Amino acid sequence: MLRMTKQADYGIVLMSYLANQPERPFSAPDLAVETQLPLPTVSKVLKHLCREGLLSSHRGVKGGYSLSQDPRQITVAAMIAALDGPIAFTECIEDTPGSCSQEDNCHLRANWQRINQSVTQALEDISLFDLAVSSRPPLVQLGSVRGALAN
Amino acid sequence: MLRMTKQADYGIVLMSYLANQPERPFSAPDLAVETQLPLPTVSKVLKHLCREGLLSSHRGVKGGYSLSQDPRQITVAAMIAALDGPIAFTECIEDTPGSCSQEDNCHLRANWQRINQSVTQALEDISLFDLAVSSRPPLVQLGSVRGALAN
DNA sequence: CAAAAATAGGACTCATTCAGTCCTGATTCA
DNA sequence: TGAATCAGGACTGAATGAGTCCTATTTTTG
Ligand code: FES
Ligand code: FES
Numbered sequence: 001m002l003r004m005t006k007q008a009d010y011g012i013v014l015m016s017y018l019a020n021q022p023e024r025p026f027s028a029p030d031l032a033v034e035t036q037l038p039l040p041t042v043s044k045v046l047k048h049l050c051r052e053g054l055l056s057s058h059r060g061v062k063g064g065y066s067l068s069q070d071p072r073q074i075t076v077a078a079m080i081a082a083l084d085g086p087i088a089f090t091e092c093i094e095d096t097p098g099s100c101s102q103e104d105n106c107h108l109r110a111n112w113q114r115i116n117q118s119v120t121q122a123l124e125d126i127s128l129f130d131l132a133v134s135s136r137p138p139l140v141q142l143g144s145v146r147g148a149l150a151n
Numbered sequence: 152m153l154r155m156t157k158q159a160d161y162g163i164v165l166m167s168y169l170a171n172q173p174e175r176p177f178s179a180p181d182l183a184v185e186t187q188l189p190l191p192t193v194s195k196v197l198k199h200l201c202r203e204g205l206l207s208s209h210r211g212v213k214g215g216y217s218l219s220q221d222p223r224q225i226t227v228a229a230m231i232a233a234l235d236g237p238i239a240f241t242e243c244i245e246d247t248p249g250s251c252s253q254e255d256n257c258h259l260r261a262n263w264q265r266i267n268q269s270v271t272q273a274l275e276d277i278s279l280f281d282l283a284v285s286s287r288p289p290l291v292q293l294g295s296v297r298g299a300l301a302n
Numbered sequence: 303c304a305a306a307a308a309t310a311g312g313a314c315t316c317a318t319t320c321a322g323t324c325c326t327g328a329t330t331c332a
Numbered sequence: 333t334g335a336a337t338c339a340g341g342a343c344t345g346a347a348t349g350a351g352t353c354c355t356a357t358t359t360t361t362g
Contacts, residue, residue: 060359122269211330
């Protein structure tokens with residue numbers, strides 16, 4: 001497996017969508033319809049991303065979410081980290097030392113960190129902008145799907 | 152999080168140990184003592200690795216496990232894939248098409264594959280040999296820990 | 303000023319998956 | 333023949349994730 005959570009999955013989908021429509025904010029219900037993802041979870045993810053500083057929110061009737069930064073500045077690593085927590089392939093990697101029982105006589109710690117670093121680097125090399133340009137649909141579709149689903 | 156399972160974790164630890172002691176096979180109980188990991192799980196992981204072709208086994212009284220290939224030929228990606236299954240960051244990546252509900256109108260599929268490919272590449276660039284050389288302990292220790300734990 | 307629409311935050315439940323254990327059989331060596 | 337080891341799978345308990353829902357708070361609009 002080795003897969004990220006659906007939260008991160010959804011988050012990247014949502015961020016990509018927003019990166020393609022930078023002109024105005026989108027509300028959670030709108031985004032749920034557009035991406036065909038379940039509204040409550042979408043809402044949860046958006047709130048999370050907002051708390052982490054990747055999105056800006058605006059309350060009230062005409063409120064919604066929009067990117068808080070230039071898509072070129074946002075890396076895939078940052079999005080995953082925001083939703084799934086720090087990228088730590090094994091327990092011993094996590095910030096707190098002492099979390100691993102074998103820490104003192106373990107000669108692998110440096111290796112875990114190397115593996116971890118390698119993967120992190122790979123994810124940092126891809127920006128939201130990179131994802132957005134290639135996922136941009138024919139713009140006609142912008143809203144044509146709206147209302148297709150009930151939720 | 153974004154972490155691999157303990158199976159893969161243990162597997163890499165065990166493989167690294169074996170890579171440092173290429174002269175003879177080790178039994179599951181021996182390896183459990185040396186690595187200070189729980190025996191039943193160690194046994195399970197070893198069997199798994201053997202079935203996947205990364206280890207050779209030899210039954211009987213003087214049996215045990217040993218690497219079936221040159222450590223330079225074994226990548227971290229291969230070990231993780233053997234234990235955790237194919238590296239697939241999101242559901243849509245998995246082999247079977249049709250697994251994702253949004254497949255037809257999804258413009259992100261290429262992106263997932265790019266992310267996935269990037270991470271896979273990072274893990275393929277590290278070989279077991281790379282891990283082993285840096286984790287090699289002072290060889291005096293070879294067995295000094297033996298018997299320190301009961302299981 | 304009041305109502306509607308949206309976000310903020312968190313509690314909660316259910317399903318899935320993982321970690322770990324255990325048992326039964328097959329193989330090898332002394 | 334018997335002891336030690338691997339082979340394979342079934343099983344249980346715990347942890348985690350996905351998803352839902354409820355109650356504020358904020359903002360716009362009539
Ligand atoms: S510190 Fe945890 S296995 Fe090395
Ligand atoms: S195919 Fe699954 S999200 Fe695109």
